[in-house]
Amino acid sequence: MIEVRDLHKAFGKVKAVDGVGFRAEDGRITGLLGPNGAGKTTTLRMLYTLMRPDRGQVLVDGMDAGTDPEAVRRRLGVLPDARGLYKRLSSRENIRYFGRLHGLDEATIAARTDALAAALDMGDIIDRRTEGFSQGQRVKTAIARALVHDPRNVILDEPTNGLDVMATRAMRRFLRQLRDEGRCVLFSSHIMQEVAALCDHIVIIARGRVVAEGSADELRAQTGEDNLEDAFVKAIGSEEGLMA
Numbered sequence: 001m002i003e004v005r006d007l008h009k010a011f012g013k014v015k016a017v018d019g020v021g022f023r024a025e026d027g028r029i030t031g032l033l034g035p036n037g038a039g040k041t042t043t044l045r046m047l048y049t050l051m052r053p054d055r056g057q058v059l060v061d062g063m064d065a066g067t068d069p070e071a072v073r074r075r076l077g078v079l080p081d082a083r084g085l086y087k088r089l090s091s092r093e094n095i096r097y098f099g100r101l102h103g104l105d106e107a108t109i110a111a112r113t114d115a116l117a118a119a120l121d122m123g124d125i126i127d128r129r130t131e132g133f134s135q136g137q138r139v140k141t142a143i144a145r146a147l148v149h150d151p152r153n154v155i156l157d158e159p160t161n162g163l164d165v166m167a168t169r170a171m172r173r174f175l176r177q178l179r180d181e182g183r184c185v186l187f188s189s190h191i192m193q194e195v196a197a198l199c200d201h202i203v204i205i206a207r208g209r210v211v212a213e214g215s216a217d218e219l220r221a222q223t224g225e226d227n228l229e230d231a232f233v234k235a236i237g238s239e240e241g242l243m244a
């Protein structure tokens, strides 16, 4: 489980994150939805210990990211916004390299790689050098690499960015599988339809703050709108940057 309490982060005069708090439970897909510049990436970066908050607390399975970042990192699998791969290495070698960084033995790495390659349908790319990979092939490799240590909590920054319809559907299936295994899945998106299709719990963020949260039904009830799109627009206060 991931719990965020009163997170703040400013860049000079820009208050990127201005008091964000929410819980992402196990066995649930939680979506962080907000327009461009809302503070989603900055929030996620503080969650996965890439950036220190000015104020506030991040707890992962009860571990405090501020005082015990190593323990937090072990419990997290992260697909960051920058998905750099080692282009001279094959997909399998990229995954293996991360497995070794996590201190896993070779047999465990091999077994996890096979399982992830099957779940993500990577049979045709697993032993190809990643140089020249399509966006979808890169994302699959980056996700498999992020999950090699079998983390309980999975954070993905805009996981379907740049993917075609088939790849997006496959990604959604995969995230549901992670959820059904009891993991905590947290992802960000600026695309309402994406979040509506996938999430059990939606946290709407705008101008660095949480402006509404709940299931799709709860959000409709809270805003008094029948249509989810209208509910989002009402919660955010504008249509800017919301649509695909």
Ligand SMILES: Nc1ncnc2c1ncn2[C@@H]1O[C@H](COP(=O)(O)OP(=O)(O)OP(=O)(O)O)[C@@H](O)[C@H]1O
Pocket: 011, 014, 015, 016, 034, 035, 036, 037, 038, 039, 040, 041, 042, 043, 190
């Ligand atoms: N390293 C940085 N230096 C200066 N400003 C930053 C930095 N990172 C983020 N910001 C600013 O903080 C605000 C929030 O940015 P962030 O990337 O978290 O938004 P986002 O919700 O992820 O947006 P998008 O959907 O466009 O990726 C923006 O105004 C952005 O310009």
